[in-house]
Amino acid sequence: MIIASAEQVDATLGYADLVAHLRQAFVEGCEAPLRHHHTLAHPNGPDTILLLMPAWRPGGGVGVKVVTVAPGNADRDLPSVLGAYLLLDGVTGQVKAQIDGPRLTLRRTACASALAAGYLARADASRMLMVGAGALAPHLIGAHAAVRPIREVAIWNRRPERAERLAARLAGQGLNVRATTDLEAAARQADLIACATNATAPLVHGAWLRPGAHLDLVGAFTAEMRESDDEAVRRARVFVDTRDGALSEGGDLIRAIAGGSMTADDIQADLFELCRGDRAGRAGDDEITLFKSVGTALEDLAAAELVFDKLTAGG
Secondary structure, three states: OEEEOHHHHHHHOOHHHHHHHHHHHHHHOOEOOOOEEEEEOOOOOOOEEEEEEEEEOOOOOEEEEEEEEOHHHHHHOOOOEEEEEEEEOOOOOOEEEEEEHHHHHHHHHHHHHHHHHHHHOOOOOOEEEEEOOOOOHHHHHHHHHHHOOOOEEEEEOOOHHHHHHHHHHHOOOOOEEEEOOOHHHHHHHOOEEEEOOOOOOOOEOHHHOOOOOEEEEOOOOOOOOOOEOHHHHHHOEEEEOOHHHHHHHOHHHHHHHHOOOOOHHHEEEEHHHHHHOOOOOOOOOOOOEEEEOOOOHHHHHHHHHHHHHHHHOOO
């Protein structure tokens, strides 16, 4: 058994490489039951979420991720997402690898959004707005820049000092990165908006979206959460990573459906259909596209297998 650290995950999962690997995984498919989702109540703070995400290929690899999401960790100077991934042999059941769960999650989540953006964002998208400055933000910026010619990035966070720290950290990496406190102005100028927050009320409003914008919604992973308003969903052509996941856990879509702004039938395609060429993505330069991601265990299994293959290449 190998143990892969966060640093080894970073070294083996380059953004462009992982995007390509995820595309092939969505083409091939696997068994990935809807994740187990449990709420751990805390009387003196926000609840912690426990997620169990198994996936397997018949006769192939098996994996399971155990993750906790603790929003209160932001006040403890700890990552909000913690956990581990176990990769097993599908025939013998032997454990092949234990992989750092948070870093695997960050990399695969960002690259799934970038995979979607390859079908949905304008080919010339160069101005990005990152809403949220947590652990996922730099990976979303890097992954999107791997598939689109991003040159300018504005970062907004409810705590401006965190946006400023992230902008300073990313300076000098070939992008013009700045922190902003004017969310509306930055959204109105952006070609691509990525959101990765724990918001329970809309942050991005549909009235702010310019023609041709792509909205990437990665936070809001429960039915009670949301990062966009009903108008954003109404104006956009909506795409998802998986239909079952988005309709059971994607608060942006669940609440828009409840408000009458869309129906489940308005979802244009999921990543399986986009990657297999069964349905088309962006149809015109002026249309607004929206991608809602809640994550799927297929992404974890594909990323874990790539880590294992690279670390064991050549014996």
